Amino acid sequence: MNKIALIFKREFITRIRNKAFIIMTFLGPLLLAGIFIIPMWLEKMQKEEIKKVAVIDETHLLASTIKDYQSYRFTHLPDKTVEEVRENIEELGFDAVLFIPRNIYKSNWAVIYSNAWVDDALKAYVSYVLRRDLEYMALMKENVDADIIKRVSTPVFVGVQKWSKDGTYIDEESALVKKSAIAFGVAFLLYFFIFIYGVLVLRGVIEEKVNRVVEIVVSSVKPFQLMVSKILGIGTVGLIQFIVWTVLTIGIVYTAQVTLFSDLYDPTPLPEMGQVIDVGDTNSNVAANITDIDYAVDLFGSLQGINWTVMISSFVLFFIFGYILYASIFAGIGAIIDQETDTQQFVLPVSLPLVLSILLLQVIISNPDGQLAFWMSLFPLTSPIIMLARLPFGIPYWQVVLSCTILILSCWGSIYVSSKMYRAGILHYGKKMSISSIVALFKRS
Amino acid sequence: MSIIQAEHISKYFTDTVALDDVSLEIPEGKIFGLLGPNGAGKTTFIRILNQILSPDSGTIRIREKSLHEDDIYRIGYLPEERGLYKKMRVGEQAVYFASLKGMHPSVAKKELKIWFERMNISDWWDKRVEELSKGMQQKIQFIITVLHEPEILILDEPFTGFDPINTEMIKQEILNLQQKGASIILSTHNMNSVEELCDSIALFNHGKKVLEGAVHDIKQSFSANQFVFSFEGYFDKLSASLSSSYKIVSHTQIGKQTDVCVELTEDVASNSILSHFAQMGTIIGYKKVLPSMHDVFLQTVSQNSSQN
Numbered sequence: 232m233n234k235i236a237l238i239f240k241r242e243f244i245t246r247i248r249n250k251a252f253i254i255m256t257f258l259g260p261l262l263l264a265g266i267f268i269i270p271m272w273l274e275k276m277q278k279e280e281i282k283k284v285a286v287i288d289e290t291h292l293l294a295s296t297i298k299d300y301q302s303y304r305f306t307h308l309p310d311k312t313v314e315e316v317r318e319n320i321e322e323l324g325f326d327a328v329l330f331i332p333r334n335i336y337k338s339n340w341a342v343i344y345s346n347a348w349v350d351d352a353l354k355a356y357v358s359y360v361l362r363r364d365l366e367y368m369a370l371m372k373e374n375v376d377a378d379i380i381k382r383v384s385t386p387v388f389v390g391v392q393k394w395s396k397d398g399t400y401i402d403e404e405s406a407l408v409k410k411s412a413i414a415f416g417v418a419f420l421l422y423f424f425i426f427i428y429g430v431l432v433l434r435g436v437i438e439e440k441v442n443r444v445v446e447i448v449v450s451s452v453k454p455f456q457l458m459v460s461k462i463l464g465i466g467t468v469g470l471i472q473f474i475v476w477t478v479l480t481i482g483i484v485y486t487a488q489v490t491l492f493s494d495l496y497d498p499t500p501l502p503e504m505g506q507v508i509d510v511g512d513t514n515s516n517v518a519a520n521i522t523d524i525d526y527a528v529d530l531f532g533s534l535q536g537i538n539w540t541v542m543i544s545s546f547v548l549f550f551i552f553g554y555i556l557y558a559s560i561f562a563g564i565g566a567i568i569d570q571e572t573d574t575q576q577f578v579l580p581v582s583l584p585l586v587l588s589i590l591l592l593q594v595i596i597s598n599p600d601g602q603l604a605f606w607m608s609l610f611p612l613t614s615p616i617i618m619l620a621r622l623p624f625g626i627p628y629w630q631v632v633l634s635c636t637i638l639i640l641s642c643w644g645s646i647y648v649s650s651k652m653y654r655a656g657i658l659h660y661g662k663k664m665s666i667s668s669i670v671a672l673f674k675r676s
Numbered sequence: 677m678s679i680i681q682a683e684h685i686s687k688y689f690t691d692t693v694a695l696d697d698v699s700l701e702i703p704e705g706k707i708f709g710l711l712g713p714n715g716a717g718k719t720t721f722i723r724i725l726n727q728i729l730s731p732d733s734g735t736i737r738i739r740e741k742s743l744h745e746d747d748i749y750r751i752g753y754l755p756e757e758r759g760l761y762k763k764m765r766v767g768e769q770a771v772y773f774a775s776l777k778g779m780h781p782s783v784a785k786k787e788l789k790i791w792f793e794r795m796n797i798s799d800w801w802d803k804r805v806e807e808l809s810k811g812m813q814q815k816i817q818f819i820i821t822v823l824h825e826p827e828i829l830i831l832d833e834p835f836t837g838f839d840p841i842n843t844e845m846i847k848q849e850i851l852n853l854q855q856k857g858a859s860i861i862l863s864t865h866n867m868n869s870v871e872e873l874c875d876s877i878a879l880f881n882h883g884k885k886v887l888e889g890a891v892h893d894i895k896q897s898f899s900a901n902q903f904v905f906s907f908e909g910y911f912d913k914l915s916a917s918l919s920s921s922y923k924i925v926s927h928t929q930i931g932k933q934t935d936v937c938v939e940l941t942e943d944v945a946s947n948s949i950l951s952h953f954a955q956m957g958t959i960i961g962y963k964k965v966l967p968s969m970h971d972v973f974l975q976t977v978s979q980n981s982s983q984n
Contacts, residue, residue, distance in 0.1 A: 237775055245764060443759030447820070450726040450753040451776035658728065658757075 234452045235460045242435070242464025247471070256472050260479030267484045271492050278302050284343075284353070285325040287313045289333035296364050297329070300356050305329070317344050329357060336365065410623040411596050418620040420473070421550055422589055425615075426582065428469035429557040433574060435461055436565030436657070445657045454657060455650040462558040466551070542622055545631055549638065553615025556642045557585070563649030566656030584612035592620055599624040609634050611641035679704040679828060679859045680725065685734035687720050694720040695731070696883040702861060707854055709870045709891070710863040711969075712880030713977055718863050719756060721880070722830055725861075726753050738828070749778040752826035756833045756863070758817055760805045767792075767801035770820050777824040784823065791819045795845075810837045818846060822853060829853060829860045835869060847873065867970040879973065881980045887972075895966040898975065902939045902965040903946050908932045909957015921949055932957075937965065 246252055278301060286307045288294030294307040306325070308316060313330045316323060327345035335341060341361055343349050370380050436458075439445040448457055564577045588607065595604045599621045608618040608626075614634045622631070678701035687695040695717045702708045710718050723729040725736060727748060736743040738750070761769055767788065774784035792798045795815060805813060814837040822829060831850070835843050850873060854860055862874060870877065870891070877894065879887035887894065902925060911927050911934045922938040929935075936953065940946060946962070953959060967975070 234776060237772070241772055245761070249763075439761075442762060443755075443757045444761055446728070446755040446757055447753070447759075447773065447817075448776070449728050450751070450755070451748060451773070658723070 235456050235463075238448075238452065238457060238460035239464045239467075242461050243468055246465065246468045252468075252472070256475050257479070259472075259476050260483060263476065263480040264483035264487070267480075268487050271488070275492055282326045282353070283324060285311075285316050285320075285323065285328045286331070287311060287316060287328060288331045290331055290335060293331050293335070293361060293364055297357065297360050301352070303353055303356065313344070320344075320346065327353070331361070335361070336368075339365070413623045414596050414599075414620040415592065417546060417622075418589065418592055418616045420477075421553055421616055421619055422585060424469060424473060424550070425554055425557045425585060428465050428554065429561045430574070430578060431465050431469070432462055432558045433561040433565040433578070435465060436562050436653075437568065437570070437574070440566075440569065440657055449654075449657065454654040455646075458559070458562050458650055458653050459646065462555060462562060466554055466558065469554075538625075541628070541631070545622055545635070546619060548635055549615045549619050552635070552638045552642050556611060556615070556638065556645055557581070559642065559645045559649045563645075563652040563656075566649075566653040584610075585616065588613045588616040592616075595620055596624075599626065605630070609637055611638045614638055677704045678702055679739060681737045681740075682721070683735050683737075685721070685724065685731045685736070687717075687724065687729065687731050693883045695724075697734070698880070698883070698885050699734075700878055700885060700888065702859065703876060704859050705854065705857055706875040707850070707860045707862055707873045709874035709877035710861055710880070711865075711870065711877055711973060716880035717883040718880055719832065722753070722755075722832060722861070722863060725828075725830060726751060749824070750827045752777075752821045752824065752829045754817060754821040754829075754831045754834055756836075760813055760816065762804070762806040764805060765801070766803050766805060766808070766816055769805065770816065770823070773820045774823050777826075779824050787823055788819070791823065795819070811839060811842060814838060815842065818849070822849070825856075825858075827858060829858050830863075831860065832863045833865070834862070835864070835866060867968065867973060870969050877969075879976055881977050886980045887976050891969065894972060895969070898967045898972050899965060900939060901942075902937055903962055904965055905936050905938065905950075905953045905962045906960040907934055907953050907957040908960060909934060911936060912956055915956075919949070919952060933960065 281302050281304055283304050283306065286294045286297060286305050288307060288309070291309065294305075294309075297305045297307075299305055313328060316325065316328050320326075320328065326347060327343050327349060330342045330344065332338065332340065332342075341357065343354065343357065367380060371377075439448065445457075560581055561578070564574075564581065568574065568577060591603070591607070595601075595607065595617055598604060604617065604621055607613045608621055608630065615638065618631065618634050680700075680702040682698060682700040682702075685695050685698045685700075686693075698717070698721065700721075710721070712718050720729065724731050725743075727743065727745070738747055764772070767785075770788050771781050771784045774788070775781050779787075789798070792801065797812070797815065800808065800812065800816070805816075808816070818834065821831070829850075834846060834850070838846060847869070850860060850862075862870070864870060874891055876890045877888070878885055889897075909932070911929065913924075913927075920941065921944040922940045925937040925939050927934060927936040934957065938949075940949070946964070950959065950962065953962075
């Protein structure tokens with residue numbers, strides 16, 4: 232039987248049979264799903280907790296327009312002063328007091344008193360309502376027609392449209408959000424994959440050295456074969472584990488979303504201007520009140536402008552070769568160091584480009600056609616992550632092909648160099664290889 | 677008839693010369709000892725035979741043919757630095773290594789069962805390696821090395837980690853393999869086992885071959901024309917020291933028996949002075965003094981090192 236297949240089989244089977252591996256494969260999704268579900272659960276708790284706000288309105292006009300919103304319940308207390316309520320806030324059963332002073336028309340100033348944390352949503356809602364009504368009243372005072380007021384106050388949303396050279400495709404704002412989410416998702420996926428399984432390769436190499444089993448192995452196979460089959464074996468194990476993780480995590484989170492938190496993403500639109508004071512036309516169909524929540528449920532639907540065939544095949548290519556590039560570097564490092572305790576100081580500099588890619592991801596995604604994005608998606612140590620992040624935004628094919636070519640060539644080079652290091656390094660016990668001996672090694676072998 | 681011919685092998689590492697123009701012939705069907713102090717280049721030479729390293733210059737030929745990739749199937753190698761995968765089970769692991777050496781897994785399994793039976797270790801099959809003692813692991817490794825019945829067997833310090841009983845067992849197995857036709861290279865510091873097992877040896881020092889030949893011939897050439905005469909009677913030192921044909925090296929007397937060690941002057945036949953000692957008592961025997969391989973080793977290495 233082919234030796235690469237034999238070693239691959241051993242690497243694969245011994246890892247997949249490992250108890251810790253099996254436990255982590257099925258425990259991982261629970262932990263990951265927890266990361267998504269716990270914030271949703273907290274948010275739900277928060278939303279369901281009713282907060283009572285007393286309103287002291289010295290104008291005796293504005294209070295009536297402040298309607299209950301989400302978990303906030305507003306109670307107008309026309310007969311009380313703000314001091315009375317503040318001093319007896321707990322006996323009266325309020326969480327906060329909203330004070331609208333008589334001179335608000337001039338000062339544009341209202342206050343929320345509370346002995347607890349006042350969250351931003353309440354502040355934003357109150358200021359939105361007051362501003363809306365004050366503007367409305369000011370315009371009414373100038374005898375502006377109510378219809379005109381409604382028209383001028385219509386909020387304007389700037390949509391982004393993008394077209395390819397043949398002028399066909401259109402990119403909506405919401406699609407951009409979805410694309411960013413996909414970009415972040417795939418970039419992080421690859422990042423973690425390289426870190427988890429690349430380091431596993433490194434540890435596998437060191438383990439064979441520490442066990443002193445390596446000389447027996449390389450008397451039967453070439454170090455190159457050993458290295459390549461190890462990288463492929465661990466990569467396959469990783470791929471299976473990742474697929475299980477991804478499918479189970481999405482499954483759990485989705486199920487939880489549908490069953491437990493279905494009401495969480497049911498947005499309450501903010502009332503429009505004129506809806507409250509002037510109980511006129513409530514059918515006004517302003518495309519306002521965007522709540523960018525819908526993408527969580529429907530991430531992949533209605534995404535125009537992504538060529539899924541290119542996207543998925545590029546994803547697979549960059550994912551696989553990105554892993555192979557880093558795994559072969561890690562294998563080379565594993566061969567020249569002797570103890571697992573030394574790994575950290577060697578892993579860190581090598582993984583720096585990866586960390587940098589993740590740090591710059593936001594910048595790249597906000598301008599996927601920029602110079603930085605372009606060059607980083609060509610440089611082989613950053614290209615797997617950066618190119619994956621750029622792909623959803625639609626980039627010229629020649630760039631994808633060029634980047635992929637550079638990456639594959641780099642893989643080949645890295646495997647070549649690493650197998651030399653591997654060949655020379657794996658039989659060095661006890662002493663660290665100096666820089667000069669590594670250099671000499673390349674000259675010789 | 678030699679199975680391996682090494683010609684002008686040199687290998688350099690960054691700051692050292694591991695092998696310096698070494699030529700060597702390893703006889704077929706014999707046990708060949710590869711000796712030398714630590715760092716002499718033995719392991720490098722063995723690794724070159726196993727194609728783990730390639731020489732910087734020189735050629736290796738097996739049966740007149742240049743070393744080929746597939747030759748590794750004909751070699752069984754027990755390295756000095758050896759170990760097994762700790763978490764793998766014994767049987768599974770042995771089958772794995774055998775299939776790396778080109779055996780079909782089912783054949784390997786069958787052969788292994790026979791070996792395990794013979795060595796009384798059948799119940800280890802499903803144990804994890806980490807559960808075994810060091811000696812037990814060594815046994816497994818020996819079996820793994822020889823399982824594919826290689827023509828050439830390279831054993832680097834095969835006896836370390838064994839108790840005397842198991843050492844004897846392994847020695848017998850090595851001799852069995854030789855009888856079945858295997859050519860064996862034995863690298864060891866244990867000179868007793870060299871005397872017991874090896875037909876011929878090569879001695880390395882500082883990357884050079886400094887001595888080569890059949891064990892018996894080497895001992896002969898290192899002997900200093902000394903003889904021990906044993907007789908029952910009392911040693912007459914005065915009379916003995918008058919002779920011009922020999923010099924007395926030492927003499928001991930235990931009970932009635934006297935042993936006298938003498939160094940003969942050149943051109944004197946040993947039996948010509950037999951009568952000399954017959955006068956002092958009844959001759960029990962006499963024999964030539966041969967140095968041990970231990971002495972040969974020390975003498976060669978110290979001479980060689982002082983020359984450098």
